[in-house]
Amino acid sequence: MYSxxxxxxxxxxxxxxxxHLKRTPSELYKPIDYALQNGxxxxxxxxxxxxxxxxxxxxxxxxxxxxxxxxxHNFTLLHDDIMDNAPIxxxxxxxxxKWNTNIAILSGDAMLVIAYDLLSDIPDDKxxxxxxxxxxxxxxxxxxxxxxxxxxxxxxxxxxxYLEMIRLKTSVLIAAALNVGALLxxxxxxxxxxxxxxxxxxxLAFQLQDDFLDTYGNSELFGKQIGGDILxxxxxxxxxxxxxxxxxxxxxxxxxxxxxxKNPSAKINxxxxxxxxxxxxxxxERKINEYFSSAMxxxxxxxxxxxxxxxxLNFTQNxxxxxx
Amino acid sequence: MYSxxxxxxxxxxxxxxxxHLKRTPSELYKPIDYALQNGxxxxxxxxxxxxxxxxxxxxxxxxxxxxxxxxxHNFTLLHDDIMDNAPIxxxxxxxxxKWNTNIAILSGDAMLVIAYDLLSDIPDDKxxxxxxxxxxxxxxxxxxxxxxxxxxxxxxxxxxxYLEMIRLKTSVLIAAALNVGALLxxxxxxxxxxxxxxxxxxxLAFQLQDDFLDTYGNSELFGKQIGGDILxxxxxxxxxxxxxxxxxxxxxxxxxxxxxxKNPSAKINxxxxxxxxxxxxxxxERKINEYFSSAMxxxxxxxxxxxxxxxxLNFTQNxxxxxx
Numbered sequence: 001m002y003s004x005x006x007x008x009x010x011x012x013x014x015x016x017x018x019x020h021l022k023r024t025p026s027e028l029y030k031p032i033d034y035a036l037q038n039g040x041x042x043x044x045x046x047x048x049x050x051x052x053x054x055x056x057x058x059x060x061x062x063x064x065x066x067x068x069x070x071x072x073h074n075f076t077l078l079h080d081d082i083m084d085n086a087p088i089x090x091x092x093x094x095x096x097x098k099w100n101t102n103i104a105i106l107s108g109d110a111m112l113v114i115a116y117d118l119l120s121d122i123p124d125d126k127x128x129x130x131x132x133x134x135x136x137x138x139x140x141x142x143x144x145x146x147x148x149x150x151x152x153x154x155x156x157x158x159x160x161x162y163l164e165m166i167r168l169k170t171s172v173l174i175a176a177a178l179n180v181g182a183l184l185x186x187x188x189x190x191x192x193x194x195x196x197x198x199x200x201x202x203x204l205a206f207q208l209q210d211d212f213l214d215t216y217g218n219s220e221l222f223g224k225q226i227g228g229d230i231l232x233x234x235x236x237x238x239x240x241x242x243x244x245x246x247x248x249x250x251x252x253x254x255x256x257x258x259x260x261x262k263n264p265s266a267k268i269n270x271x272x273x274x275x276x277x278x279x280x281x282x283x284x285e286r287k288i289n290e291y292f293s294s295a296m297x298x299x300x301x302x303x304x305x306x307x308x309x310x311x312x313l314n315f316t317q318n319x320x321x322x323x324x
Numbered sequence: 325m326y327s328x329x330x331x332x333x334x335x336x337x338x339x340x341x342x343x344h345l346k347r348t349p350s351e352l353y354k355p356i357d358y359a360l361q362n363g364x365x366x367x368x369x370x371x372x373x374x375x376x377x378x379x380x381x382x383x384x385x386x387x388x389x390x391x392x393x394x395x396x397h398n399f400t401l402l403h404d405d406i407m408d409n410a411p412i413x414x415x416x417x418x419x420x421x422k423w424n425t426n427i428a429i430l431s432g433d434a435m436l437v438i439a440y441d442l443l444s445d446i447p448d449d450k451x452x453x454x455x456x457x458x459x460x461x462x463x464x465x466x467x468x469x470x471x472x473x474x475x476x477x478x479x480x481x482x483x484x485x486y487l488e489m490i491r492l493k494t495s496v497l498i499a500a501a502l503n504v505g506a507l508l509x510x511x512x513x514x515x516x517x518x519x520x521x522x523x524x525x526x527x528l529a530f531q532l533q534d535d536f537l538d539t540y541g542n543s544e545l546f547g548k549q550i551g552g553d554i555l556x557x558x559x560x561x562x563x564x565x566x567x568x569x570x571x572x573x574x575x576x577x578x579x580x581x582x583x584x585x586k587n588p589s590a591k592i593n594x595x596x597x598x599x600x601x602x603x604x605x606x607x608x609e610r611k612i613n614e615y616f617s618s619a620m621x622x623x624x625x626x627x628x629x630x631x632x633x634x635x636x637l638n639f640t641q642n643x644x645x646x647x648x
Contacts, residue, residue, distance in 0.1 A: 020463070028470040073427040079433060083426040102473060104405040105429060109403060112436055117459040120452065127446065127451050133442040139344070142434040146352040149426060 001308065002059060005313045006297045007049040010059075014067050018113045031095045031107040032114070035074050038092050044069040050312045051181025051195055054304060061122065062184040065130065068119040069177045072134075075111035076141055078104055081098075107211045122184060127267065128261050137176035144168025151235050161265040162240040163204065171203025189301050193265075198298035205291035205320050211236035227268035228273060233258050238280050239271075245278045263283070292320055325632065326383060328639045331373040335366045336382075338391050343485045344438045355419045355431040356438070359398050362416050367643075368393040368501040374636045375505025375519055378628060385446065386508040389454065392443040393587035396458075399435035400465055402428050407473065430550075446508060454504050462498035475559050483575030486564040487528065495527025515626050522622035529615035529644050535560035536608045537595060557582050561611070562604050563595075569602045616644050 001009075021033045045066035052062035080086075081094040082104050088094065096104035119134055120127065147165040151157045178199040182192035214229040215238055229236050239254075246254060253276050260267040275281070295316065299309060326334075345357045369390035376386035388642050404410075404416040406428050412418065420428035426559075443458055444451065471489040475481045482487065502523040506516035538553040539562055569577060578598050584591040599605070623633060 007505055023463075023467070025467060025470045025474060027474060028467060067537060079429055082429060101425075105403055105406060106466055106469055106473075109433075109436065110463060112433065113462040113466065115462070116455070120459060124448065124452055127455075128448055131440070131444040131451075135437060135444060138437040139347075139434060139441070142430055142437065143347070143349060144351060145430055146349045149430075150349060150351060170496045 001057075001310055002048065002049070002053055003311060004046050007053075007059070008047045010049065010063060011045040011066060014063050014317070015070070018067070018114075019119070026300040027103065028107055028110055031078075031099055031103055032111055033272050034098070035078055035095055035111070036071065038090050040070075040074075040090060042070060044073050044173060046254060046315070047133065047174060048177045048181035048184075050315065051178035052185035053181075054195070054302070054308055054312055055182060055187040055191070058101065058185075062181050064121045065180055065184060066177070068115040068117075068134075069173065069180070071111050071118065072138065073173060075108045075115065076145070078108040078111065082195040083145070090169070091247050107128065119180075126183060129183055132177055133176050133183070137172045140168045140172045144170070156243070157235055157240050159237075159241050159244055162235065162237060166207045166237075167200065167204060170207045172198045174203040174206070175199030188303075191304070194298050194301050198295050198302075199290045201295035201298060202316060202319075205288045208284060208288045208291070209320055211238055212281070212288065215275065216281050219252035227264075227272075230271045231264055237284055238275055241283060242275055242278050242280050246274065246303050249278075250274050250277060325381075325635055326373070326377055327635065328370050328374065331370045331377075331383070332366050334373065334387060335390060335394065338387050339394065342391070342438075344441070350425065352431055352434055355402075355423055355427055356435055356497075358422070359402055359419055359431070359435075360395065362414050364394075364398075366394060367396050368497060370639070371498060371507075371523070372505035373503045374639065375502035376507075377508060378519070378626070378632055378636055379509035379511040379515070386505050388442040388445045389504055389508060390501070392439040392458075393497065393504070395435050396439040396462065397443065399432045399439065400469070402432040402435065404469060407469070433513050442503075450507060453507055457503055457507070461496045464496045465493045467492070468496075470591060481559055481564050482566070483565050483568055485560060485646035486559065490531045490561040491524065491528060492560075494531045495524045496526040498530070499523025512627075515558075515628070518622050518625050522619050522626075525615045525619035525622060526640060526643075528614045529619065531608060532561050532608060532612045532615070533644055535562055536605070536612065539599065540605050551596075553589075554592050554595045555588055561608060562599055565607060566599055566602050566604050570598065574598050574601060612644065 018036075021029050021036075023029055027217055033073055048062055048066035049059045052059050077089060078095050082096045082101055086094055087097045092098075094104070095107060118132075119130065122130060145163055148169055149163070151161075151165065175196045177201070179192050179196040182195045187195070211229065214224065214236065215227060217226060219226045228234075228322070229239075243251060243254065254271065257267055257270045257274075260270070266290050296313075299313065302309070339360050342360075345353050345360075347353055354515045372386055372390035372393055389440070401413060402419050406420045406425055409422045410418055416422075418428070419431060440458075445456065446454060468489055468491070471485070472493055475485075475489065477615045481533055502519040503516050506519045511519070535553065538548065538560065539551060541550060543550045552558075555561075567575060567578065578595065579625050581591055581594045581598075584594070620637075623637065626633070
């Protein structure tokens with residue numbers, strides 16, 4: 001069985017060798033190359049390969065589809081960054097700010113097509129099944145992004161609405177990456193479906209952890225400045241859930257802090273104080289653990305030996321609760 | 325065999341019944357519905373169905389893939405209209421001006437996914453072949469759009485560069501629509517490839533005719549204002565080819581007319597006068613006829629009876645040289 005590191009290297013060398021990126025015009029393909037070379041953990045393709053490796057020794061069959069997931073993910077980042085007007089991604093200028101919006105739209109479009117092209121490069125008898133998963137997932141990711149944009153302008157967002165949004169925006173792609181890996185590894189439909197549910201729970205835990213660490217993480221380990229979400233008025237689980245629980249007075253303070261722009265640390269400390277009033281750190285950690293336990297139960301239900309499960313379980317455990 | 329009108333009705337009723345458009349959030353799907361209901365000739369899906377009907381009586385198999393081509397085409401229009409900053413399309417506000425740019429980006433993305441979803445709904449044994457055609461074509465269309473954007477800022481564009489750009493931006497999709505129809509109609513690979521070449525030649529003739537009619541058409545029949553391309557400084561075949569032929573003096577006049585913004589009719593008449601100096605109307609008509617004749621030769625090479633060819637030939641003849 002392969003380690004995540006070995007699989008990540010396979011993914012990186014497959015990306016480096018992509019013939020698509022050698023096509024012309026360079027104005028279209030250079031930004032794609034830039035976006036794909038700009039690091040990232042290769043989380044989704046590694047999960048595709050681990051999903052495959054859980055059932056089969058032959059992971060080569062899943063390599064191109066795994067890269068399809070990475071390119072799809074980066075396509076969504078390219079277009080989301082335009083919509084969010086984000087200047088920086090992974091410490092580098094975003095494509096639309098390094099080039100321009102038109103280039104970012106069109107290069108993103110081409111990335112989606114390249115993702116489909118890589119996904120199509122699998123045995124005929126698996127193609128329809130895999131496409132079905134990918135098409136449904138891709139549409140759900142668009143829906144998640146739309147809900148996210150809707151939340152920006154809506155006064156109230158409930159906890160359930162928020163969880164459904166992150167399920168669509170983040171979890172389904174992680175789940176689909178694992179699911180497609182399993183299908184290519186000749187898993188039974190039941191096991192592949194269980195691994196999909198594992199991915200949904202893992203994705204929810206992962207996104208909630210991201211929300212948590214932005215406020216309560218260790219800045220050195222987290223790799224981002226603490227409080228960034230608070231400064232940007234981002235609707236995180238912490239904010240949505242606190243607003244749902246908060247009394248009139250705290251809600252008033254919270255809302256007025258959204259308009260605080262002169263003193264960043266006063267804003268972060270003020271919001272965090274309200275968060276603390278409602279023990280949002282404990283509540284969020286409990287929620288993360290809930291999803292993580294559900295994921296572990298899903299893994300229990302999968303009918304392969306414990307040995308085969310070990311690499312994916314270790315990887316998952318490293319992913320969740322790394323940086324607290 | 326079916327008439328184009330019957331096929332157009334099949335396409336329209338398939339689009340009206342699309343379950344995708346009933347999904348939520350409505351903010352994502354309403355603009356898609358709007359873009360698809362906003363008329364158009366349904367040229368590409370009708371060609372898919374006619375390509376299928378050329379070889380087979382069962383066109384039902386090609387109905388969903390045909391709609392995939394219509395939705396893909398409209399996806400490109402949505403994103404191109406953002407890039408071109410175009411306020412109006414088919415006499416209606418464009419999606420990005422009726423809603424906003426973010427909505428137009430995301431709805432366009434979802435349309436591309438829906439196109440793939442409809443395309444995937446075909447028998448397993450044809451799926452890989454059809455996807456191969458579609459993926460290659462979709463990437464080429466992106467490349468064509470990029471070349472078109474490059475031309476806007478480049479001082480000189482050659483006739484060959486222009487023809488390659490419209491081949492990518494317009495012809496390959498028309499050719500692929502026909503090709504996929506043929507594959508679904510169980511055509512031999514040779515016949516399907518010949519129909520693809522027919523589509524390339526038809527598409528080139530069609531785009532050159534569009535360029536021609538914008539300057540030399542009958543405005544009532546053409547349905548658009550004559551001279552629109554000239555007013556917008558659009559690089560058409562007429563402009564590119566004239567600039568290639570023009571002497572220093574005419575080139576100077578032509579370039580200074582590009583900056584004329586106060587008097588539209590002086591601009592149109594001035595540019596047209598230079599065009600006339602080089603007989604660009606005759607040259608363009610000759611080029612259209614050349615491509616049209618090549619298309620007819622491609623059709624000759626296809627091994628089905630003349631009777632089966634009649635509807636597609638009539639449709640093609642109506643398409644080219646309608647409005648002179």
